Amino acid sequence: MLTEVVMAGFGGQGLMLIGKLLAEASMDEGKEVCWLPSYGPEMRGGTANCTVVVSDNPVASPVINKPRTLVAMNRPSLEKFGPKVRSGGLVLINSSLIDVNTGRDDVTEVLIAANEEAQKIGNDKAANMVILGAYIGIMEVCTLDSVIKWMEHQFEGKQKIIDLNRKALERGFELGKAAEVKV
Amino acid sequence: MLTEVVMAGFGGQGLMLIGKLLAEASMDEGKEVCWLPSYGPEMRGGTANCTVVVSDNPVASPVINKPRTLVAMNRPSLEKFGPKVRSGGLVLINSSLIDVNTGRDDVTEVLIAANEEAQKIGNDKAANMVILGAYIGIMEVCTLDSVIKWMEHQFEGKQKIIDLNRKALERGFELGKAAEVKV
Amino acid sequence: MARVLMKGNEAIGEAAIRAGCRFFFGYPITPQSEVPEYLAKRFPEVDGHFIQAESEVAASNMIYGAACSGTRVLTTSSSPGISLMSEAISYCAGTEVPVVFVNIVRAGPGLGGILPSQGDYWQATRGMGHGDFRILVLAPNCVQEAADLIMLAFDLADKYTNPVMILGDGIIGQMMEPVEFGEMVDPETLPEKPWALTGAKGREPNILTSLFLDPNVLEALNQRLLAKYRQMEAVEKRWETYNISDNMDLAVYAWGTMSRIGKTAIDELKERGIEIGLFRPITLYPYPYEAAGEVASKAKKLISIELSTGQMIDDVRLAAPGREVNFFGRQGGIVPTPEDVRDEFLKLIES
């Protein structure tokens, strides 16, 4: 198994974190993983993204030009990375903030209204967890339980956030499963 | 023509200067010259020496291990450089301060009581000029006039010193000639 | 110990602690600031001390002093900061004290940018300061190896009483990968350093200096150093090969991050039946010339791929005299994708 995902969005949307949780959960389940942030001079208000590679074998290049999957949390991200997704790949679009799509017919697109769903659960900030849940639901890179475990580890002592995030992850997972996509 | 001379003595005896005058005078007369000081960390009270090469052709190595001639102004210098003089070479010894000789029979030794001669002229400090005069007198590397010219240039405006030095050079030259050495 | 997911920079900090290092003197610079930041947080738990120096000049002289006191000590920086350390590195080499430097290279020259680069290869392997000396240079290509090499670096520094440098790039520093650390070394159990400055109690004073006014003594130092370097060249060369076979279309030379990108390209082309082998020096000095040359002898063509304008080419040439060494590289912080590299390989093989 080998999956790469680019997770991209605004600076404050928590993309780095969900990438890390995905990597940790997968590692926990015995996979080889690699998480690489976009790092660069502080250009405030810009986009932030990270690449996560999960594989059965040691990860060769941490630099992925054409990822198999993309999680786009805002429009600039979709515009930047959408065209790069491999043919046959998956694009997860946060439809709360993005009202367009890739315009490609060789990739599978799944729309998740992550911000709205998160708001419904209690806080718009958990949109990242919704979309991570959805990603797991579709891709089955690792189990939801592992992700929740590492999320709890991340927010240790902050029960409120944990509860919110768990709900968001679960809701996302549901949505992902419901999408009935096979990649 | 190719002559090398090592001029060696105490720090304050003015060896560097007479080496420079020899080089300047010779250059003035169309020769190729090279003057190389011993430089090293200030070890006060140690010996100072310079090597002067005068040649018809461009000077190759400025570093001379076995000089053709040596001017030794104090005993440590004679002890250090005496054994290195080439067979058939010349050793000029300041007999005012050195009461030994090289003990070699393959070099020509000339004793000059430089300090005493200088004192007679007026100042012990001109001993370096006495021995330079003697060196010129013997080796004829350049003319005495050229040396005097460059000495005057060196001490421009200091007439007293010039007069003293001129006398010392002349006296030395006389002594050198008188030694009737052919090298 | 279980595997943990960690940034390269943090893993470097943790590995130093495992190696018995309790002192870090350093100055912030992107992309390595996570090392001091990690240690500033973590050190109090192990009675370690982080001291923020006023500059890289000061930091490097602090670790020089710390090493003189016989303590395992580390500093990390990035390109411009490393230049400022070069005088002190030369002093450490001349005084023969063990120190570990990490350079998480960024794109230059000058202020340049902060993205990954391998443009300090020459400096690290040959020109790390004035005078006749060399430092051992280790180049990891993943977080696990960064951690392992840090631990090794301390041992090598002590073994040779010589500076050792880890040469990484922004990706090595910023990337998170699973890492498993070696056993914690208790600094108290490390072998004594009888030459260290600990106070001349019941013994003659120890003097640590790089000043030797007598040229014979200084030449003797140079010869002693040279002997150490010959010894390193004899026993410390480290490298990795990948997919080597007897009749390769191409041998690829790459170190650090570029080697991983090269591997992906090699794998892709292998599927198409093209045989490409990879040679990755892990020690950049001493460079594994013989091993590199042997790989060359099995390949039709050679290429060096680097995040620079081609600083390793000369070493490959020296390893394979007379062979043409091709080059592909990107600069300025751009990291080529495996596809770019693959295409370059193809072009070269087909030409």
Place this chain on the structure above:
Amino acid sequence: MARVLMKGNEAIGEAAIRAGCRFFFGYPITPQSEVPEYLAKRFPEVDGHFIQAESEVAASNMIYGAACSGTRVLTTSSSPGISLMSEAISYCAGTEVPVVFVNIVRAGPGLGGILPSQGDYWQATRGMGHGDFRILVLAPNCVQEAADLIMLAFDLADKYTNPVMILGDGIIGQMMEPVEFGEMVDPETLPEKPWALTGAKGREPNILTSLFLDPNVLEALNQRLLAKYRQMEAVEKRWETYNISDNMDLAVYAWGTMSRIGKTAIDELKERGIEIGLFRPITLYPYPYEAAGEVASKAKKLISIELSTGQMIDDVRLAAPGREVNFFGRQGGIVPTPEDVRDEFLKLIES
């Protein structure tokens, strides 16, 4: 102009004046202090200015600033001081400003000694700072050439808007030889530098920086620099040969002072009927590989003689791939005599 007898260091100062340089920022260090001392005395006569910097770090950044203002400017130092300048040299290269550095090399590493050495060859030719850049390195072997190369250095620096370094040693600096200077260049008559910082009057502001956050722009700089280096390699290589013939017993590679010692040894052996040729690179970067290789092809054996542990060997190897390159050198400030070198040649030829 008549020939005058001058110390190499003083001649360097005077030559800089002749080249139209009116500013010197520097810090004392043996064996180059006569340069600032000479200029401190001489500059007032030509309305020039000597500023004693607080350190080599400051001096190098002062001349970086001075160069940005479009002024011809010089600094001189010796090994440890040059290490401290390495960050600024990298900045000068990245900003593409013309500056002239002189390194009167002393024996290292560390504080080392103050006697002559050639141990900074690697640093000057490859590792003069972080990042992908090179500087033009000129190596005189006599006082006249030191003066000539200084004047050339200013022109080359301007031509390539790149740092140029004169690499000498204590003998070059301390020795007196006759020297004849070129015509005095009036700084006012030098070509305008439209990129210089002179105040944005009636034009768009000029910005001089080495920071390029966009990796594409930084890569473009790297490529522009590379093109300059290729151009230098094409047209700026300088060398001297001595006593080359078609069937030499030995080809000697030497630069700077060592080449003169080599010549004396060659002359001596010629009298005995032994044919030895000498190849002396005057530009250490760009290294005259082709010319050096041609000389090698005419000789049975090759040797590099250096005041170091053998830093030029690799360049000779690159010039003559596959050939064995022998070595003779002394370190620590010891300069071998022509006799030592001669004996070494003999031993090698007879072996």
Place this chain on the structure above:
Amino acid sequence: MIETIFSRPESLREVSTHYCPGCTHGITHRLIAEVLDELGLRERTVGVAPVGCAVLAYNYFNCDFAEAAHGRAPAMATGIKRCRPNLIVFTYQGDGDLASIGTAEIFHAANRGEKFTVIFVNNAIYGMTGGQMAPTTMPNQKATTCPFGRDVETAGYPVRVCEVLSKITTPSYIARVTAAVPKEIPRAKDALRKAFQYQAENRCFSLVEFVSTCPTNWGMNPLKACEWAVSDMMPYYPLGEFKTPDDPLPAGLNLIEGDE
């Protein structure tokens, strides 16, 4: 007819800065630009940018500019000003740049009496690199390299640049102002005007310190940051003029006769 009484000075380019919202770097930039305009100096001014958040200052000012190495702006400015004394030269430096790595350079530029102007932005932190401790970080203030707060036992007390530099004998103009308090802005500008004026008259080295904010790395909103600058920084970094070129020289100087 509408008369514009406040708009962008000519010396400031019509571009948006990369500074975080509410960062006082922006105000400081504008004040410098206003003074350059008002004194008519723009066309003979050269700025020297630091390594720090203001590293891109050259994109914002409308005059010639150089980018210095970290901490070395005063050395670079020395090189420029000595070679072209008719230029007006200023450096713009952060507290890490000026008071840490660049300590020797600022000290000796002041001591030599280099005739340029230094704008010193003291925000008690390393902004650009993500919030590490600066020499000016307050006791107990948290930063990424002092996560438990600055411990004066091991890191010492904050450096007070104006207090120290004003002890140098060589005449100079040294003042501390702030742009974090609206009412103080006119006074800040006044100090800047004096500093550039003294330079234009070739009188002396001048330095103006700005007690500044870094909302981002302090983890505060801009207003809170300004309040914190007042409550926590200014008692220790008092505003005022610390030195003027007319201050008397210390005793013991033998300036008339040369000595051997």
Place this chain on the structure above:
Amino acid sequence: MIETIFSRPESLREVSTHYCPGCTHGITHRLIAEVLDELGLRERTVGVAPVGCAVLAYNYFNCDFAEAAHGRAPAMATGIKRCRPNLIVFTYQGDGDLASIGTAEIFHAANRGEKFTVIFVNNAIYGMTGGQMAPTTMPNQKATTCPFGRDVETAGYPVRVCEVLSKITTPSYIARVTAAVPKEIPRAKDALRKAFQYQAENRCFSLVEFVSTCPTNWGMNPLKACEWAVSDMMPYYPLGEFKTPDDPLPAGLNLIEGDE
């Protein structure tokens, strides 16, 4: 029975120094050695030698020693002392070493409150390299790099290290003494004793400046040099204690509560 009341201290080796006749470096060495003896510190002391005339100090003291890079002795001492806090660490630095190239290192060692002792030998010149201008060279004093005398217009006024460093907030002991006047020698030793005592008590950074001579590069005989130090240096470099660890801290420090 003859009781020896004055002889070579144990902490000073039985060797002749390379210093010029009458150079006060020798007296300063002996005083340090006496204090180490008297406080019983020799066996836990590490000295750090500078680059300067005292570069070979390690050959003269009878204790562990390191040789620093030019100006970096305080950084090196920081490394040693932080790693081995039980050691007594001192640096011995000239004016070029400490007040020129090493400005940042001495300033920040003092500011961090590093608990070692600095012996600062101010002889108004670069002795070792042959008499170039130092930051402490007096106005109009000639040196090889200011052959017409130090021009304060271009080189600024001499740096007064004690005056400047004593403006640092972090507690420390800062004193200026001389060994060039016989009567002042006991007071000089007293200052050294305090400096080492404060260190031994782990109290603070300490620095003792010696107004010193360089007969060789000043071109004077030793006695004349001592007289010149008195007549030309001391009015500008007054002797005394500039700071003690008991001096009050400046206002404005908020040390009790942590800040966010």
Place this chain on the structure above:
Amino acid sequence: MPMIKVHKETCKGCELCIHACPQEILVMSKVLNKKGYFYAMVEDPGRCIGCAMCALTCPDVAIEVGVQGTRYVLYEY
């Protein structure tokens, strides 16, 4: 009559001007500008005294101040 103009797209929404205005007539928008910030607006332009405190304080030179006719400065510090 004084009048200020906030350049909506230049504003970074730091709110410093809001607090600097002695007349308290500036407020923040409820919608984002193109950069993604809420921006400052004049709520009650009639009360503006043209003191320019807002402009003086704005780190992004997002505010221009103009006057028509005589200008009264009514507040005091």
Place this chain on the structure above:
Amino acid sequence: MPMIKVHKETCKGCELCIHACPQEILVMSKVLNKKGYFYAMVEDPGRCIGCAMCALTCPDVAIEVGVQGTRYVLYEY
């Protein structure tokens, strides 16, 4: 009775002790020591008060001071 001893071969002939002695009983030799310096000597040991000013001042620790019996310090600064 106080007595001082000048180590002839250690002395570098700087003459500082000569000027430091309140009793003015030190003088320089007329012959050189092995290092090539004229060295300090006590001319009138009986007037020595054992104040050690000479030793205190000597940069080369060339002077040792001893006392036998009670020591009087007769001078004042």
